Amino acid sequence: SAVISQKPSRDICQRGTSLTIQCQVDSQVTMMFWYRQQPGQSLTLIATANQGSEATYESGFVIDKFPISRPNLTFSTLTVSNMSPEDSSIYLCSVGSTGKNEQYFGPGTRLTVT
Amino acid sequence: AQSVTQLGSHVSVSEGALVLLRCNYSSSVPPYLFWYVQYPNQGLQLLLKYTSAATLVKGINGFEAEFKKSETSFHLTKPSAHMSDAAEYFCAVSAEGAQKLVFGQGTRLTINP
Numbered sequence: 001s002a003v004i005s006q007k008p009s010r011d012i013c014q015r016g017t018s019l020t021i022q023c024q025v026d027s028q029v030t031m032m033f034w035y036r037q038q039p040g041q042s043l044t045l046i047a048t049a050n051q052g053s054e055a056t057y058e059s060g061f062v063i064d065k066f067p068i069s070r071p072n073l074t075f076s077t078l079t080v081s082n083m084s085p086e087d088s089s090i091y092l093c094s095v096g097s098t099g100k101n102e103q104y105f106g107p108g109t110r111l112t113v114t
Numbered sequence: 115a116q117s118v119t120q121l122g123s124h125v126s127v128s129e130g131a132l133v134l135l136r137c138n139y140s141s142s143v144p145p146y147l148f149w150y151v152q153y154p155n156q157g158l159q160l161l162l163k164y165t166s167a168a169t170l171v172k173g174i175n176g177f178e179a180e181f182k183k184s185e186t187s188f189h190l191t192k193p194s195a196h197m198s199d200a201a202e203y204f205c206a207v208s209a210e211g212a213q214k215l216v217f218g219q220g221t222r223l224t225i226n227p
Contacts, residue, residue: 001160033214042204042217043158058214092157096213101146101165103208103215105158 004106012112020079021109023093028073031096038089049076083113116141120218133192137205147188152202
């Protein structure tokens with residue numbers, strides 16, 4: 001399985017500011033995903049990060065709020081823009097292995113907005 | 115469209131007892147099904163997966179799940195609970211194994227000594 005790291009692991013931010021979360025994988029992967037896990041809730045897919053093209057966003061998520069970069073096959077960033085307390089969540093990146101038909105998750109970034 | 119329903123947001127069992135966590139799915143295509151476990155303050159770890167091969171799937175830590183198409187179910191079981199099994203468990207479905215996942219609401223498993 002892939003080894004995935006995320007930075008930062010946690011942060012406390014002021015409302016109105018932005019935070020960029022980094023996701024690094026130890027091998028080249030085609031598919032990377034960003035999920036949100038609100039307090040006490042399940043995971044919801046924000047977007048699929050495609051290398052060399054625009055990210056594909058799920059219903060309810062927009063690029064202006066959650067811009068994503070995917071500059072190469074081992075790295076992606078998710079920015080949470082103009083934050084409000086409602087953005088307080090755990091943000092997780094994952095990668096898909098087409099060979100094994102499964103996804104692996106990073107440890108998550110715990111964001112608190114005050 | 116795909117969806118997952120986990121029956122019971124909280125399940126409590128005694129140490130050594132059977133663990134049964136329920137998952138029902140809805141999918142317009144043959145599904146890929148997964149169980150993940152999340153320990154406190156950690157990411158998700160894959161327990162097991164169903165990818166249209168054997169209907170009884172064995173995973174890590176003694177867990178297994180059975181795919182029942184007629185019941186659209188993929189329940190997770192473990193014969194004997196251990197204290198270390200206390201965690202949040204998520205059932206998920208995708209149209210293809212490595213594609214985007216749709217998660218159930220999660221079930222918090224508590225183990226009583």
